[in-house]
Amino acid sequence: MSASRFSARNTLKNSQAETNENEFETSQNPIHYPPPRTPLNSIADPSQCRKESAELLADSLYKLEAVRGGLQSERKLEDSSDRYGNVGFNYVTPRVVSRGGKAHSEPNSAQSSPARNVSRISLGGAAGTCAGSRAMQLSGGRGGSFSKVSRGISATNSELYMEVPHFELKEDPSFWMDHNVQVLIRIRPLSNLEKVSQDCCRCLSQESGQTLVWLGHPETSFTFDHIACETISQENLFRVAGVPMVENCMSGYNSCMFAYGQTGSGKTYTMMGDINEMEGNLNEDCGITPRIFEYLFARIRAEEESRTDEKLKYSCKCSFLEIYNEQITDLLVPSSTNLQIREDMKKGVYVENLTQHNVRDVDDVLKLLSQGAANRKMAATHMNSESSRSHSVFTCIIESCWEKDSMTHFRFARLNLVDLAGSERQKSSGAEGDRLKEAANINKSLSTLGLVMMTLVDLAHGKHRHVPYRDSRLTFLLQDSLGGNSKTTIIANVSPSICSAHETLSTLKFAQRAKLIQNNAKVNEDASGDVTVLQRQIQHLKGQLAFFMKHKRFPKPMSSMHSNRLSNSSEVYDSLEERTTGSQKIYLGSKEINCMKATLVGALRREKMAEAAFQKLKDEIELMKHLARQREEKIKQLELLAEGTLSAEKYLMKENNALQEEILLFQAKIDKNPKLTSLSMENDRLSEQLELFQNFYEKGERERLQAELSELRDQVQVTLEGNPTFTRKIENQYNDNIKQLEDCRNMNFKLIR
Numbered sequence: 001m002s003a004s005r006f007s008a009r010n011t012l013k014n015s016q017a018e019t020n021e022n023e024f025e026t027s028q029n030p031i032h033y034p035p036p037r038t039p040l041n042s043i044a045d046p047s048q049c050r051k052e053s054a055e056l057l058a059d060s061l062y063k064l065e066a067v068r069g070g071l072q073s074e075r076k077l078e079d080s081s082d083r084y085g086n087v088g089f090n091y092v093t094p095r096v097v098s099r100g101g102k103a104h105s106e107p108n109s110a111q112s113s114p115a116r117n118v119s120r121i122s123l124g125g126a127a128g129t130c131a132g133s134r135a136m137q138l139s140g141g142r143g144g145s146f147s148k149v150s151r152g153i154s155a156t157n158s159e160l161y162m163e164v165p166h167f168e169l170k171e172d173p174s175f176w177m178d179h180n181v182q183v184l185i186r187i188r189p190l191s192n193l194e195k196v197s198q199d200c201c202r203c204l205s206q207e208s209g210q211t212l213v214w215l216g217h218p219e220t221s222f223t224f225d226h227i228a229c230e231t232i233s234q235e236n237l238f239r240v241a242g243v244p245m246v247e248n249c250m251s252g253y254n255s256c257m258f259a260y261g262q263t264g265s266g267k268t269y270t271m272m273g274d275i276n277e278m279e280g281n282l283n284e285d286c287g288i289t290p291r292i293f294e295y296l297f298a299r300i301r302a303e304e305e306s307r308t309d310e311k312l313k314y315s316c317k318c319s320f321l322e323i324y325n326e327q328i329t330d331l332l333v334p335s336s337t338n339l340q341i342r343e344d345m346k347k348g349v350y351v352e353n354l355t356q357h358n359v360r361d362v363d364d365v366l367k368l369l370s371q372g373a374a375n376r377k378m379a380a381t382h383m384n385s386e387s388s389r390s391h392s393v394f395t396c397i398i399e400s401c402w403e404k405d406s407m408t409h410f411r412f413a414r415l416n417l418v419d420l421a422g423s424e425r426q427k428s429s430g431a432e433g434d435r436l437k438e439a440a441n442i443n444k445s446l447s448t449l450g451l452v453m454m455t456l457v458d459l460a461h462g463k464h465r466h467v468p469y470r471d472s473r474l475t476f477l478l479q480d481s482l483g484g485n486s487k488t489t490i491i492a493n494v495s496p497s498i499c500s501a502h503e504t505l506s507t508l509k510f511a512q513r514a515k516l517i518q519n520n521a522k523v524n525e526d527a528s529g530d531v532t533v534l535q536r537q538i539q540h541l542k543g544q545l546a547f548f549m550k551h552k553r554f555p556k557p558m559s560s561m562h563s564n565r566l567s568n569s570s571e572v573y574d575s576l577e578e579r580t581t582g583s584q585k586i587y588l589g590s591k592e593i594n595c596m597k598a599t600l601v602g603a604l605r606r607e608k609m610a611e612a613a614f615q616k617l618k619d620e621i622e623l624m625k626h627l628a629r630q631r632e633e634k635i636k637q638l639e640l641l642a643e644g645t646l647s648a649e650k651y652l653m654k655e656n657n658a659l660q661e662e663i664l665l666f667q668a669k670i671d672k673n674p675k676l677t678s679l680s681m682e683n684d685r686l687s688e689q690l691e692l693f694q695n696f697y698e699k700g701e702r703e704r705l706q707a708e709l710s711e712l713r714d715q716v717q718v719t720l721e722g723n724p725t726f727t728r729k730i731e732n733q734y735n736d737n738i739k740q741l742e743d744c745r746n747m748n749f750k751l752i753r
């Protein structure tokens with residue numbers, strides 16, 4: 001869809017900007033590293049906003065009435081005040097208490113008629129003071145005027161029901177090939193109250209599927225991987241953010257999705273939405289989590305069916321926990337509280353005594369989600385009467401195993417779906433007593449999360465820093481998802497309302513920082529048994545070959561006695577195929593052929609990989625030589641400078657040029673050039689492989705395998721001369737391997753360049 005539907009952009013003018021510790025620096029310098037850190041939750045005080053909003057609301061309502069006459073009076077909007085009598089966000093994500101017939105969700109988007117609202121809100125003398133047309137100038141200091149909320153933002157009278165542009169989210173399947181972290185912004189629609197109270201004034205203007213402008217002072221433009229506009233459907237969001245997560249998990253990558261944002265910005269709506277089923281199908285309002293599992297199980301079924309020959313089997317285990325007041329509770333066994341995080345060489349980071357539930361279909365998952373959601377601690381705050389005060393983490397471990405080339409392969413992936421608590425400042429939520437303690441803890445984990453991210457960004461820039469994962473439960477538990485072995489999506493939820501301008505800015509800044517994190521995701525596949533299996537195969541093949549060598553001149557099929565003696569195993573060569581080599585007849589079982597094939601292919605592959613690694617090493621040496629030459633050149637220049645042969649001015653000019661080139665290079669790195677990232681990832685991967693092979697060579701395994709390989713190759717050739725189909729197959733496979741080798745060489749060449 002195009003942006004043509006965007007009829008008008010808010011004409012928010014800058015009013016005087018307050019200086020504040022949270023002020024965003026400049027749009028030209030979006031990445032900053034403030035000492036010691038930028039406060040994450042640099043947001044205004046919505047409780048103040050409430051009071052001021054009430055006054056402004058009255059003003060707006062008068063204007064509404066004036067503009068629309070009695071036309072709007074028929075609109076039936078429900079009462080928008082919360083149970084504390086605050087006029088707050090009247091959106092509440094339906095939270096399912098129980099499933100099945102008993103399940104009920106709370107009313108979405110409460111509607112209230114402006115007239116009824118006016119009558120309920122204490123308007124003071126403000127009502128009617130600005131009933132005529134005027135430019136609503138919101139300015140002033142910290143003393144409690146609206147500008148405390150919309151600091152630096154002033155609003156003129158904008159269109160009452162401004163249409164926002166719609167940008168369809170575009171799927172990009174290649175994204176995850178080059179990246180490990182994706183940041184997506186989701187803008188929720190204005191609530192009914194926001195629509196009337198602020199003349200639909202927005203603090204955001206979306207310009208494309210990737211860019212938006214924060215309309216404060218200074219007007220700041222942000223670019224992200226995706227920006228989901230107000231009108232984006234849950235389905236579209238899932239296709240762009242959810243489907244790749246499932247695919248990554250199926251490929252054995254750990255994956256994680258965070259929903260971040262101030263309270264009421266739509267985190268729970270995004271992650272869970274309405275999890276009730278409608279006639280066996282997921283509700284169209286249901287969030288990304290249930291959709292992910294619906295898709296995951298469909299994929300699993302398809303994979304299992306298409307790979308029956310490999311005996312592919314999947315298993316999924318889920319757990320659901322919350323971190324509340326820095327304590328971990330099992331949401332599926334709520335009595336199980338204060339659980340501890342442990343670290344283990346084999347299991348990694350895990351929560352001790354957290355229950356895990358086997359799930360076989362989306363219904364099983366929906367049951368767990370409903371159960372957990374009902375147990376999630378919620379408490380009313382001034383901002384959202386159904387606000388989630390805890391961080392929830394839904395985890396699914398997806399394991400698969402299959403047999404191929406006489407080896408058993410294991411693969412696993414951990415999928416974390418995290419709904420964070422609201423990122424607002426303590427004061428903003430109007431919290432007191434227990435709520436204040438909660439807020440402090442929420443802030444602790446969120447500020448640690450921010451600190452961890454900042455440190456990771458530093459690390460990505462080559463600085464040596466300690467990452468304070470252990471400073472909060474949240475970061476300790478999710479350390480793999482932050483800068484570790486995971487492909488991570490961060491969905492930053494924002495409100496477009498002018499009333500949330502600074503919370504929104506704060507979230508955008510957080511998201512922008514998150515973009516710079518570099519994870520190091522790896523396929524979790526157990527290949528440790530490979531060498532042992534290979535060795536066993538070689539032994540087995542040796543036995544067979546010895547047998548064939550001895551018996552090929554005899555046309556009779558080998559007896560079970562022979563086979564037992566030679567293989568010295570329970571293998572019985574029962575399905576023997578007859579092969580003719582000239583006048584000689586030999587007998588081969590399909591099992592033997594497969595084994596030989598596997599050994600041959602494996603050995604060839606290893607040989608080629610080793611060759612590629614050698615080539616890479618050679619190229620690296622070349623590069624080092626080149627660098628050494630550059631250094632020598634520089635030393636010469638310095639000597640000339642010291643002798644006075646070269647003028648300081650000339651030297652500095654040269655140096656300056658060189659440094660500028662370097663700056664450009666670094667700039668490109670900072671901008672996270674995807675090509676560079678992908679190359680560096682590839683580079684890392686190859687380095688690891690190289691290391692593997694170096695170990696391989698040092699143990700003399702290569703020589704041994706090479707000798708065996710050539711012996712086997714000869715034997716197989718002789719043995720299979722009579723079977724042209726199979727020989728052709730081997731040849732094709734060989735050619736494929738040669739092609740792969742070529743590709744690797746090219747890749748190495750590119751990497752070096």
Ligand SMILES: Nc1ncnc2c1ncn2[C@@H]1O[C@H](COP(=O)(O)OP(=O)(O)OP(=O)(O)O)[C@@H](O)[C@H]1O
Nearest residue numbers: 091092093188263264265266267268269387388422
């Ligand atoms: N994209 C959207 N489309 C329609 N309604 C939305 C959207 N995003 C949020 N809402 C509505 O806004 C309200 C607040 O959303 P939600 O409860 O998900 O916020 P939250 O960020 O999870 O808040 P908290 O941190 O307090 O739990 C809900 O009523 C929800 O239905």
